[in-house]
Amino acid sequence: EQIKALAASIDRQGYAVLPNWASPAELAEVQALVERSVAEAGNRYVALTGHQAVTGSLLYEWGRSPVFLDLCRRVVTQATGRAANDDGLHQVLRCLVGDSGHRESMIFHYDSFVLTTIMPVCMPEGEKGDLLMLPSKRPLRGTYAMNLIDKLKVDNRWSQRHLIKAYQQGSNRFTQVAMEPGNMYLFWGYRSLHTNLPADPGGIRATAVFHYDNLHGASSLAGRIRSSLAFVRPGRRAMV
DSSP, X not given: OHHHHHHHHHHHHSOEEETTOSOHHHHHHHHHHHHHHHHHTTSSOEEEESSGGGTTSHHHHHHTOHHHHHHHHHHHHHHHSSOOSOSXXXXXXXXXXXXXXXXXXXXXXXXXXXXXXXXXXXXXXXXXXXXXXXXXXXXXXXXXXXXXXXXXXXXXXXXXXXXHHHHHTTOTTOEEEOOOTTOEEEEOTTTSEEEEOOBOTTSEXXXXXXXXXXTTTTOHHHHHHHHHHHHHSTTOOOOO
């Protein structure tokens, strides 16, 4: 029943919440990791991608947790009526700070994964960098080519400006989520066009992001394009 309720909440309002996912002690431990990572990066934007980048931390344990993985699998199955395409979680610890963090905000995109889960770790005192989305903007595509067309329609200067202007003019199409550190937020990252609002550059906005079910992960076309992007634009950043 909890799985049904989570999936129904995402369908109804764009997202679901698992409150108090991290205990105060666990949250403090991950916050310490964020502070070390930001300091080592020269107080600039930093993203730790994959399990190995957070080895020895709670994030590593959560990213490989059978219980967490089973939760994600059951939510996806409940929503789609099919088994997921992969058996693991793809994770990123994303830390926005200073002007470099501002440049990584307000970039609308679709994820490659059906389910995206986010646990806020740190939020600034001023502008917190709320999650902003257009829920269920597209269906699950049957081919990678159709998915690529969707992304190309968004990943351009004109579309980004149009979306930002619509938000600034108060369009009611957007869902804004004020996230609280320690809670876990779930949404359809593949289907929902989303970004984060700018965060106060004087603080740190850090989120632990876990993606599940890469819909086109087995596509040979996707593999060739990923290889080309890695060569042309190394370090392509995840954005949530």
